[in-house]
Amino acid sequence: AQSVSQHNHHVILSEAASLELGCNYSYGGTVNLFWYVQYPGQHLQLLLKYFSGDPLVKGIKGFEAEFIKSKFSFNLRKPSVQWSDTAEYFCAVGNNNDMRFGAGTRLTVKP
Amino acid sequence: EAQVTQNPRYLITVTGKKLTVTCSQNMNHEYMSWYRQDPGLGLRQIYYSMNVEVTDKGDVPEGYKVSRKEKRNFPLILESPSPNQTSLYFCASSRIAGVKAFFGQGTRLTVV
Numbered sequence: 001a002q003s004v005s006q007h008n009h010h011v012i013l014s015e016a017a018s019l020e021l022g023c024n025y026s027y028g029g030t031v032n033l034f035w036y037v038q039y040p041g042q043h044l045q046l047l048l049k050y051f052s053g054d055p056l057v058k059g060i061k062g063f064e065a066e067f068i069k070s071k072f073s074f075n076l077r078k079p080s081v082q083w084s085d086t087a088e089y090f091c092a093v094g095n096n097n098d099m100r101f102g103a104g105t106r107l108t109v110k111p
Numbered sequence: 112e113a114q115v116t117q118n119p120r121y122l123i124t125v126t127g128k129k130l131t132v133t134c135s136q137n138m139n140h141e142y143m144s145w146y147r148q149d150p151g152l153g154l155r156q157i158y159y160s161m162n163v164e165v166t167d168k169g170d171v172p173e174g175y176k177v178s179r180k181e182k183r184n185f186p187l188i189l190e191s192p193s194p195n196q197t198s199l200y201f202c203a204s205s206r207i208a209g210v211k212a213f214f215g216q217g218t219r220l221t222v223v
Contacts, residue, residue, distance in 0.1 A: 094209030103153035
């Protein structure tokens with residue numbers, strides 16, 4: 001069955017620490033990969049996406065993600081987090097039939 | 112402005128009283144979907160629609176109905192709400208399935 005797994009449920013970091021959130025998926029065929037962010041009390045917004053080409057994609061606010069096809073992974077990274085990055089982060093995988101989301105990772109950044 | 116509009120934003124209702132949450136998009140998107148968000152479970156898809164008059168069940172369709180009579184609208188219907196449907200609901204649309212999704216602001220539903 002198609003699925004998206006996010007390994008970390010809650011991550012707590014201090015400002016300036018580096019971030020890596022894991023995402024693995026189980027999907028057949030060609031997929032599109034996304035990371036969405038949900039700030040407290042708000043709806044989901046696109047952070048970055050990968051369709052094809054360079055497997056290292058850069059998104060907004062200094063985030064980047066790397067697609068590793070052999071590992072079915074699309075991990076999100078940021079070299080130095082800020083307090084304003086406190087939010088919930090969702091990995092999503094889509095094909096021409098549907099879109100599935102992971103369970104989300106809550107990131108808390110302490111000032 | 113491109114947007115997905117859900118109404119109402121907040122709703123408290125009683126068990127068994129039928130309700131409808133509306134969703135409308137102004138981007139001429141073909142694909143629309145409904146999700147519920149629960150702590151620790153992330154976003155789970157309830158129903159989706161590939162185009163007008165084409166709807167299909169997602170992962171958690173029990174207790175819900177949808178319709179897609181027009182391209183822009185995709186209402187979510189709870190015929191007989193129960194407390195386990197208390198949740199935060201999001202409508203989303205995209206040009207086609209599997210590409211960037213635009214989300215509504217969410218509807219927080221409480222069933223007592």
